[in-house]
Amino acid sequence: MTTFQEFIGNEGHVPAWPYAIRYDQEQEIETDVLIIGGGIAGCWAAISAARKGAKVALVEKSATVRSGAGGPGCDHWCDTAANPLSKVDPDEWARELTKSFGGYGCGIGREIQCRENYHTLLELEKMGGKIRDDEDRFKGVEGRDDKTKFLISPRMNPFHDTNVVIRVWGTTFKPALKKECGRLGVKIYDRIMATGLLTEKGVQGGRVIGATGLNCRTGEFMVFKSKATILCSSSGGSIWLMNTELAGYNTMSPRAVSGDGIAMAWRAGAEFTLMERSGIMGITPGFKHRWYTGAGDASFENVPLVDGNGKELPIVTEPGWGKKDVDRMGFGWSAIREDVMRGKYALPFYGDFPSMPAIERKVTWNMLLEEECTGKIIVDTYTEAGFDPSKDQLQNYALIEGSSLPQWREANGGGLVVDWDLRTSLEGLYAAGTQLFSPGDHSFAAATGRYAGRKAAVFTRTANQPTASKEQISMEKERIYAPIKRSNGIDWKELHAGIARVMQYFCSEYKTESLFKMGLDSLHEIEEKWAPTLFASDPHKLMRSLEDLSMLTHAQIIIHASRARRASSKFLGFNRIDYPQLDPPEWHKFITVKQENGEIKTGERILDYCGNLKENYEAHNRDYIEEHD
Amino acid sequence: MKVFAVPNIATPGRPAVFNPEICNGCNTCVDHCPSDVFIPNPVEGRCPIILHPDECWYCGTCVNDCPCPGAVQFNWPLQQRGYWKRRETGRIFQA
Numbered sequence: 001m002t003t004f005q006e007f008i009g010n011e012g013h014v015p016a017w018p019y020a021i022r023y024d025q026e027q028e029i030e031t032d033v034l035i036i037g038g039g040i041a042g043c044w045a046a047i048s049a050a051r052k053g054a055k056v057a058l059v060e061k062s063a064t065v066r067s068g069a070g071g072p073g074c075d076h077w078c079d080t081a082a083n084p085l086s087k088v089d090p091d092e093w094a095r096e097l098t099k100s101f102g103g104y105g106c107g108i109g110r111e112i113q114c115r116e117n118y119h120t121l122l123e124l125e126k127m128g129g130k131i132r133d134d135e136d137r138f139k140g141v142e143g144r145d146d147k148t149k150f151l152i153s154p155r156m157n158p159f160h161d162t163n164v165v166i167r168v169w170g171t172t173f174k175p176a177l178k179k180e181c182g183r184l185g186v187k188i189y190d191r192i193m194a195t196g197l198l199t200e201k202g203v204q205g206g207r208v209i210g211a212t213g214l215n216c217r218t219g220e221f222m223v224f225k226s227k228a229t230i231l232c233s234s235s236g237g238s239i240w241l242m243n244t245e246l247a248g249y250n251t252m253s254p255r256a257v258s259g260d261g262i263a264m265a266w267r268a269g270a271e272f273t274l275m276e277r278s279g280i281m282g283i284t285p286g287f288k289h290r291w292y293t294g295a296g297d298a299s300f301e302n303v304p305l306v307d308g309n310g311k312e313l314p315i316v317t318e319p320g321w322g323k324k325d326v327d328r329m330g331f332g333w334s335a336i337r338e339d340v341m342r343g344k345y346a347l348p349f350y351g352d353f354p355s356m357p358a359i360e361r362k363v364t365w366n367m368l369l370e371e372e373c374t375g376k377i378i379v380d381t382y383t384e385a386g387f388d389p390s391k392d393q394l395q396n397y398a399l400i401e402g403s404s405l406p407q408w409r410e411a412n413g414g415g416l417v418v419d420w421d422l423r424t425s426l427e428g429l430y431a432a433g434t435q436l437f438s439p440g441d442h443s444f445a446a447a448t449g450r451y452a453g454r455k456a457a458v459f460t461r462t463a464n465q466p467t468a469s470k471e472q473i474s475m476e477k478e479r480i481y482a483p484i485k486r487s488n489g490i491d492w493k494e495l496h497a498g499i500a501r502v503m504q505y506f507c508s509e510y511k512t513e514s515l516f517k518m519g520l521d522s523l524h525e526i527e528e529k530w531a532p533t534l535f536a537s538d539p540h541k542l543m544r545s546l547e548d549l550s551m552l553t554h555a556q557i558i559i560h561a562s563r564a565r566r567a568s569s570k571f572l573g574f575n576r577i578d579y580p581q582l583d584p585p586e587w588h589k590f591i592t593v594k595q596e597n598g599e600i601k602t603g604e605r606i607l608d609y610c611g612n613l614k615e616n617y618e619a620h621n622r623d624y625i626e627e628h629d
Numbered sequence: 630m631k632v633f634a635v636p637n638i639a640t641p642g643r644p645a646v647f648n649p650e651i652c653n654g655c656n657t658c659v660d661h662c663p664s665d666v667f668i669p670n671p672v673e674g675r676c677p678i679i680l681h682p683d684e685c686w687y688c689g690t691c692v693n694d695c696p697c698p699g700a701v702q703f704n705w706p707l708q709q710r711g712y713w714k715r716r717e718t719g720r721i722f723q724a
């Protein structure tokens with residue numbers, strides 16, 4: 001008996017809710033540092049704050065051991081500019097990364113990543129994370145350094161020659177981080193969804209002094225009082241996709257990544273930037289057959305692609321393995337499409353594993369793809385089904401699966417504005433990882449989390465613990481429990497689809513002031529008419545319902561920010577019909593948005609508001625530099 | 630035969646298949662699943678129940694972290710089962 005239906009068939013009734021229901025109960029926890037989100041950034045923040053002597057509580061909506069986008073694994077530790085094999089200078093590399101994408105990068109985060117992610121990696125190794133080929137399993141693989149036993153990845157040419165990307169065994173990371181949290185006395189609260197930030201006197205824009213939470217299994221209310229809070233709950237995974245089923249609707253973001261942190265910080269009055277930025281979800285909507293989605297896209301990294309008749313294609317997904325003249329999804333593919341239509345190549349295409357040198361095949365199949373986060377279960381499934389990479393070609397889904405619609409977008413790059421302490425615009429509130437604007441990847445989240453943890457811990461040494469506003473707590477309680485008081489109305493799935501539809505229509509491929517206005521009006525209508533009918537029959541559905549309310553706020557912020565940028569930008573995936581000029585110099589700046597006394601305030605910052613990265617980093621981290629050099 | 634009135638089954642409807650002969654009902658999969666797809670069986674020691682299959686993220690954690698090999702198998706929904714070709718024979722297989 002495994003499925004719900006089987007249970008009913010055997011038992012003659014639906015299962016009772018397996019956890020005690022505690023909607024009417026409340027727990028209060030006092031701590032120095034509160035971490036919201038126990039993904040990569042959150043675990044690192046907790047560990048580093050605890051190492052600085054702070055009392056730490058970590059709140060995680062899922063289960064810390066595997067939660068977040070990096071929970072199942074990670075195969076590349078990127079931009080490790082300070083590793084001993086690196087051929088680049090960390091400060092220069094951080095500058096390069098910040099400058100890429102039109103200069104809209106997060107300079108502070110990039111500098112931290114490039115200066116500290118190698119230290120972070122070595123610490124991870126001490127905790128039990130596997131980062132080297134100690135057993136010489138991959139001796140002879142291109143990029144392996146026999147002395148350090150690091151496997152330098154060929155990924156992302158032209159970065160290849162820089163030696164900044166290290167292949168790692170990321171399936172070992174999350175359990176190791178959780179164990180270290182436990183060893184250091186971090187109090188982990190799993191299955192608790194943080195719902196709102198508490199501010200001093202309950203005032204918007206005031207110092208952040210904790211958060212409220214909901215136990216997603218029992219429905220118990222939680223109050224966390226803290227001297228400093230670090231938001232690490234990533235961004236919002238699905239704002240434009242109506243589908244709440246199939247592959248989790250965004251294969252790069254677990255379901256729990258639902259914009260809660262963004263909505264919380266917005267209500268508290270924190271400043272955001274780049275919220276108008278979005279991009280088409282290429283490989284990541286769950287409708288597609290890709291490695292992350294579950295089937296098998298062999299066109300990965302160094303696997304040669306052949307057509308249906310075995311003819312080699314002049315393309316690889318990751319350029320750099322001998323075919324530098326073709327780009328990833330640009331003209332290379334459109335030229336191939338034309339050749340297919342002319343009959344030169346036969347569909348479908350295949351990843352020709354058998355033609356690879358044995359050792360490269362082994363490292364790609366048995367390490368890279370297995371460690372690539374959700375890839376392990378895919379590799380295991382194929383292996384059990386009889387796939388043998390020395391004999392078999394893996395089907396590729398380019399062209400036959402079609403392209404994503406321009407309306408299948410994701411919010412990429414919008415986030416909290418921070419200073420050199422990774423403090424947000426609100427006192428007591430810090431942020432790390434994908435919660436920042438223009439975030440990087442796994443090692444970015446790890447390094448910035450680790451950095452925010454130590455900065456927040458230092459702040460708590462002299463900070464007092466103000467009393468939380470009873471009124472703010474009771475208002476939040478009322479807000480979050482409203483859906484369980486109804487037994488009819490709109491459910492979370494329908495609300496999700498309705499919000500996504502508004503975003504598809506009014507803030508997507510076609511952008512104009514009048515469409516934005518219609519979008520805001522429609523979201524307002526949802527807020528006033530439909531959200532008050534939201535109902536949830538158990539704590540789990542209540543969590544999903546609250547996620548939708550976060551999504552609603554997130555969507556509104558995106559449209560407000562979009563209205564404020566009256567120019568188009570190729571770097572921000574932002575095309576306005578009423579302001580078609582692409583990246584005019586006067587709009588080459590960050591647009592910021594926040595709430596002040598309930599009113600929307602927009603502002604701007606110059607692109608290099610982070611200043612000289614090297615100088616500022618060093619001025620803010622003298623102790624750290626002394627400790628580590 | 631008793632027929633119950635139940636709603637349609639979501640897709641995916643059964644992301645994991647338990648083997649009751651091997652599964653000891655330890656609930657590790659219940660506790661590690663990031664989407665809380667499973668609930669513990671009301672009878673201690675029995676396989677968990679799949680309650681929210683439509684929320685599965687296909688992360689594989691339930692299978693990867695299960696301490697009893699073979700107790701749970703991942704079950705790709707049909708539309709996510711990929712293909713491959715044996716180079717020598719040209720025969721097509723599906724996972």
Ligand SMILES: Cc1cc2nc3c(=O)[nH]c(=O)nc-3n(C[C@H](O)[C@H](O)[C@H](O)COP(=O)(O)OP(=O)(O)OC[C@H]3O[C@@H](n4cnc5c(N)ncnc54)[C@H](O)[C@@H]3O)c2cc1C
Nearest residue numbers: 037039040041061068069070075076194433434441442445
């Ligand atoms: C398939 C896949 C492959 C990848 N491969 C790589 C790779 O090889 N190299 C690489 O560098 N990067 C890779 N990434 C990206 C990398 O995993 C992310 O960049 C990284 O996890 C971001 O870390 P984060 O801490 O910002 O967010 P996450 O790790 O996603 O953590 C956010 C956490 O917040 C929790 N949360 C959300 N809302 C709440 C709330 N209200 N209350 C409490 N908790 C909450 C979530 O449950 C989650 O645990 C990959 C991602 C995927 C999905």
Ligand code: SF4
Nearest residue numbers: 652653655656658695
């Ligand atoms: S499938 Fe594995 S992890 Fe899940 S309850 Fe059974 S034995 Fe435990």
Ligand code: SF4
Nearest residue numbers: 662685686688689691
């Ligand atoms: S694959 Fe992941 S999300 Fe799906 S049921 Fe298993 S643990 Fe849960």
